[in-house]
Amino acid sequence: MKLQTPSTSLEMLEKRLVELIPKEGGYYSSLYDAARYSLLSGGKRLRPQLIFAVAEALDCDPAIVLDPACAIEMIHTYSMIHDDLPCMDDDDLRRGIPTLHKVFGEALALLAGDFLLTHAYKVLAEAPHLDLQQKIAMIQTLASLSGGDGMIGGQVIDITTTGKPVSREILETTHLLKTGALIASSLLFGGLAAGADSDTLKSLRNIGFQLGLAYQVVDDVLDQTSEEKRRGKKEGPDQAHGNTTYATLLGNEKALAYAEDLLEEALKDIQTFSTQNQKLSELAVSLVRRSK
Numbered sequence: 001m002k003l004q005t006p007s008t009s010l011e012m013l014e015k016r017l018v019e020l021i022p023k024e025g026g027y028y029s030s031l032y033d034a035a036r037y038s039l040l041s042g043g044k045r046l047r048p049q050l051i052f053a054v055a056e057a058l059d060c061d062p063a064i065v066l067d068p069a070c071a072i073e074m075i076h077t078y079s080m081i082h083d084d085l086p087c088m089d090d091d092d093l094r095r096g097i098p099t100l101h102k103v104f105g106e107a108l109a110l111l112a113g114d115f116l117l118t119h120a121y122k123v124l125a126e127a128p129h130l131d132l133q134q135k136i137a138m139i140q141t142l143a144s145l146s147g148g149d150g151m152i153g154g155q156v157i158d159i160t161t162t163g164k165p166v167s168r169e170i171l172e173t174t175h176l177l178k179t180g181a182l183i184a185s186s187l188l189f190g191g192l193a194a195g196a197d198s199d200t201l202k203s204l205r206n207i208g209f210q211l212g213l214a215y216q217v218v219d220d221v222l223d224q225t226s227e228e229k230r231r232g233k234k235e236g237p238d239q240a241h242g243n244t245t246y247a248t249l250l251g252n253e254k255a256l257a258y259a260e261d262l263l264e265e266a267l268k269d270i271q272t273f274s275t276q277n278q279k280l281s282e283l284a285v286s287l288v289r290r291s292k
């Protein structure tokens with residue numbers, strides 16, 4: 001099915017994000033300014049890219065997944081804003097610019113995060129091209145996977161274990177929840193928009209968790225090895241906070257080898273649900289073999 005595709009999916013995404021958070025002139029315009037500061041500050045747009053790639057693999061028009069992709073990027077951005085706050089990771093650089101609380105203050109950063117989180121569900125509820133069942137399935141998927149038994153649960157384990165020695169099992173659970181769950185919802189969104197069957201959805205969910213875990217393992221290694229300029233966030237905060245990560249637990253080389261094993265599994269699984277999987281496979285490779 002092809003609707004209008006005037007530009008590439010990522011160009012469409014950037015344009016749509018601007019439309020969805022319009023400039024507001026009222027008494028609370030600073031809320032919109034703050035949300036736009038973080039949401040429109042670039043970033044790899046990995047989760048939207050995954051949604052578009054799954055849509056392509058399942059022969060679904062990118063215009064159908066555009067608003068769902070924006071909703072996931074809003075959830076991701078809110079999680080980064082809150083993750084950077086002084087009460088969490090206390091970071092002052094994100095996507096190459098000062099973190100939101102450094103520029104707008106902590107209270108507004110908290111509220112801008114709340115706003116993006118809330119707005120994501122409005123965007124999903126109002127998304128064009130989707131029927132009611134698809135919208136409800138997406139809302140339910142996102143609420144579960146980014147909620148208490150998903151991303152937020154993972155963030156809680158992360159902060160309550162900061163500075164403490166952690167077993168590999170706990171570390172794996174933390175990574176699967178804090179990062180894997182939102183990546184799994186991204187793949188599921190592509191499947192739900194395409195009307196995929198339950199076996200395909202199950203497979204997409206597994207691939208998402210595998211890739212999400214691999215992504216966070218590589219992120220932990222890059223935290224120690226990559227330059228601040230290239231990544232747009234500070235080098236070495238995990239080490240500085242005494243955090244257990246895959247890099248500290250296994251060493252960089254073994255951690256990267258583990259990420260490669262996860263990638264190999266994911267690539268095998270990707271072959272099973274679509275023959276049009278080239279973009280998704282390339283994306284999977286690029287998110288594990290990355291330098292930023």
Ligand code: IPE
Binds near residue numbers: 045
């Ligand atoms: C950063 O996410 C947090 C992790 C889950 C490792 P991204 O690496 O996707 O960050 P942006 O969106 O490109 O800034």
Ligand code: IPE
Binds near residue numbers: 083
């Ligand atoms: C972030 O993990 C995961 C979420 C916000 C859900 P990190 O704390 O490791 O991410 P960075 O290193 O700040 O990007």
Ligand code: MG
Binds near residue numbers: 158
């Ligand atoms: Mg964190």
Ligand code: MG
Binds near residue numbers: 084089091
């Ligand atoms: Mg952090």
Ligand code: MG
Binds near residue numbers: 238
């Ligand atoms: Mg990190």
